[in-house]
Amino acid sequence: MFQFALRNLFGHKLRSGMTFGAIFFGVISLVLSGGFIEGMFIQLREAVIHSQFGHIQINAQGFFEKGARAPDRFMIDDADPLRQKIVALPEVSDVMARVSFSGLLNTGRTDRSIVGEGIEPNRENKLGTFIRIESGRSLNDQDRYSIMVGKGLADAFKIGVGDRVTVLVSTSGGALNTLEFDVVGTFRSFSRDYDARTVRVPLAAAQELLNAKGVNTLVVSLRDTLDTARVAELLAGQLDPAKFEVKKWNEMTDFYDKTVTLYDRQFGVLRLIVLIMVFLGVANSVNMSAFERVGEFGTMMALGNRRRDVFRLVIMENVLIGVFGSAAGVLIGVALALVISAIGIPMPPPPSSEVGYMAQIRVVPKELMLAFAVGFLATVTAAVFPARRVTRIPVVDALRQNV
Numbered sequence: 081m082f083q084f085a086l087r088n089l090f091g092h093k094l095r096s097g098m099t100f101g102a103i104f105f106g107v108i109s110l111v112l113s114g115g116f117i118e119g120m121f122i123q124l125r126e127a128v129i130h131s132q133f134g135h136i137q138i139n140a141q142g143f144f145e146k147g148a149r150a151p152d153r154f155m156i157d158d159a160d161p162l163r164q165k166i167v168a169l170p171e172v173s174d175v176m177a178r179v180s181f182s183g184l185l186n187t188g189r190t191d192r193s194i195v196g197e198g199i200e201p202n203r204e205n206k207l208g209t210f211i212r213i214e215s216g217r218s219l220n221d222q223d224r225y226s227i228m229v230g231k232g233l234a235d236a237f238k239i240g241v242g243d244r245v246t247v248l249v250s251t252s253g254g255a256l257n258t259l260e261f262d263v264v265g266t267f268r269s270f271s272r273d274y275d276a277r278t279v280r281v282p283l284a285a286a287q288e289l290l291n292a293k294g295v296n297t298l299v300v301s302l303r304d305t306l307d308t309a310r311v312a313e314l315l316a317g318q319l320d321p322a323k324f325e326v327k328k329w330n331e332m333t334d335f336y337d338k339t340v341t342l343y344d345r346q347f348g349v350l351r352l353i354v355l356i357m358v359f360l361g362v363a364n365s366v367n368m369s370a371f372e373r374v375g376e377f378g379t380m381m382a383l384g385n386r387r388r389d390v391f392r393l394v395i396m397e398n399v400l401i402g403v404f405g406s407a408a409g410v411l412i413g414v415a416l417a418l419v420i421s422a423i424g425i426p427m428p429p430p431p432s433s434e435v436g437y438m439a440q441i442r443v444v445p446k447e448l449m450l451a452f453a454v455g456f457l458a459t460v461t462a463a464v465f466p467a468r469r470v471t472r473i474p475v476v477d478a479l480r481q482n483v
Contacts, residue, residue, distance in 0.1 A: 095372075099369075102405075103401070105409070106361070106458070107406050108412055108413040108416065110454055111414065111447065112413055113351075113354075115444060116442075117343055117347050118442040118447060119441055120439060123439065131271070132271065134176075135301060135308045136299075136300040136302070137326075138298040138319070139298075139325050139327070140323065141321070142325070143296060144325055144327055152181070155295065162298065165318075171311050172311070176298070177283060179283060179292070182249070186246040188246075195277050196247065197281070197286070198280075198287060199281075201221050201282060205218050205220075207299070210269065211268070214266045215240060216240075219280060225281075226262050227245065227280070230278045234266040239263055240263065240266065245263060246258055247261060247279070247281070251292075257289055259289055308329065312327075359458045363462035367466045373470075378475050381475045387471040391467045391471045394467035395467055406456045410452050414443050420440075425439040425440070
């Protein structure tokens with residue numbers, strides 16, 4: 081039956097080619113669209129991680145909910161032993177400390193409320209690969225009273241590199257404290273809102289501003305983003321939940337989850353449309369082929385083949401063409417994905433961002449298997465009805481088609 085079906089495919093090249101083409105182009109479209117969406121998700125994920133949050137953040141208990149209003153009340157006083165414990169994990173690349181504060185930024189002409197971060201510059205520079213320096217330079221560990229200002233905030237204040245600004249904050253004791261800083265650079269991150277209100281200063285300067293020795297947050301950078309959930313669960317089990325809270329990057333912003341949900345729904349509709357197109361194209365081709373060969377099937381049944389043998393033959397032919405067409409579509413789809421990714425696809429800024437990016441088409445095994453399955457199942461399913469219909473034609477009526 082296999083050899084017979086294979087000979088029939090090559091014996092009816094035009095009909096087989098029509099069916100093959102419908103499967104082939106449908107599977108290619110699924111491979112490319114699925115890889116494009118997956119590439120967008122990865123780009124978005126890495127932008128969120130490497131511009132603001134890191135992979136995991138460890139804070140004093142209650143900081144995530146209430147720390148924005150009073151960060152000085154949620155301090156990790158002795159962070160070094162905890163840092164060393166986390167760095168010892170093989171999945172961890174680095175751990176950096178941050179101090180959060182809010183206050184006023186004064187330029188001598190005007191002032192505005194800001195959100196500030198005290199950071200360890202050299203460590204943050206390694207993590208913040210998605211932070212673009214718009215002017216000047218990044219902070220480094222030799223800086224003491226230097227400041228970086230978000231692009232939106234710098235534009236609103238009309239300040240630039242070389243200007244001096246004053247930061248005023250309220251300390252934990254209720255007193256006001258000020259420090260003067262030299263602007264050494266402006267930056268642009270993935271988030272427009274973040275850039276419009278954020279400044280970054282060295283960690284020691286932030287602690288001096290707040291008159292505090294502790295830190296608010298330990299930011300964990302991992303070697304592989306896919307380890308995030310497992311490492312977060314491990315840390316949550318090792319740390320005292322009454323003292324610390326462990327948050328994964330996607331728990332600190334709902335933007336990513338909402339975007340993924342939106343694109344998943346859109347891609348689901350696209351996949352359904354492609355499935356229907358493949359199904360209708362294959363069904364039309366198989367239906368034409370089957371009814372053009374009614375005389376052939378009548379001869380087979382007249383020679384002693386049972387109706388189920390004819391049914392099996394039609395299904396086997398479409399199983400073979402489904403396998404060949406889907407496999408070829410996957411292979412060519414992968415090749416096109418690699419070529420297109422090497423060139424890159426310029427994309428406009430996503431919502432809440434002002435930074436465009438170069439999209440790529442990822443080769444994802446799950447999407448390849450899904451595209452193959454869709455092409456194959458659509459082909460086989462589309463063949464069932466024509467196969468059943470032609471086998472129900474009486475032998476005498478089928479033989480008349482040969483006249």
